Amino acid sequence: MYIIASFDYSPSLEIALTELMENEIPQNNILALPLDKMTESPRLFDSIHYADGTSLVDLAGILGCIFMxxxxxxxxxxxxxxxxxxxxxxxxxxxTGFFIKWIxxxxKYKRSFSKSKTEVFVIIYTREDNKVHKIKEILWQHNALGLTVYQGHNT
Known part of the structure; x- marks a missing residue:
């Protein structure tokens, strides 16, 4: 049985992992996978295959009409x-409108991505059904963002 949880990378994650090991979950049954943050800058111009809903010409068109x-x-x-x-x-x-919107x-991109933390997925494997409730309780106590239990087949 697998318990999968997501966390923001923080000291509470480290405490949760330590507490799991103290509750007789072997270290080799715990897998923590940090996700990479997006480092490339957003595309300023949309193409036929990619559109993010952000337009640079809306303010430019409005200011162009007003100034005209x-x-x-x-x-x-x-x-x-x-x-x-x-x-x-x-x-x-x-x-003027184009450059105001571009700035x-x-x-906005710099502000939103400087605040974002790295997200970490924690996967815990256990064969004992009676430990699942305790593991879930520990993960929720240490600010898990989400949690699920997967009862996969044994290979």
Whole structure:
């Protein structure tokens, strides 16, 4: 029988593993597997095969329209006329919105992944049914994120 639990890597995980060994669970029946954290930066541009729902052009389009409107309004009193100033406003607004969103996404990525801890999966093998409840109790006491019992076949 396998008891599988997930933990954030913390001192409580180490205490749980020590307590399991003190309760007559052999060390070779306990397997702790840390997961790797994502280290690559997110893709800024979506492709046909990958889309994460984050768009860089939404704010750029909004600011482009606003600046274009302002350029066409004030273009009537400026020297080059409303059409040229509307196009200048469109380009300036689009570039401004694009870079604001790009900086926001970079900061959000850095903030979210700097806080994340490494997750660890702990797999405990036991043949004794009477120890399962005690093992589960120890794991829950030491802040397990999730836990399941798998009654696999014996090979």
């Amino acid at each position: 409107l302002l350029g066409s309004i004030y273009g009537f009193v400026l020297e080059w006329g409303p059409i040229i100033w509307a196009l200048i406003g469109l380009v300036v607004g689009f570039i 926001y996404i970079k900061a």
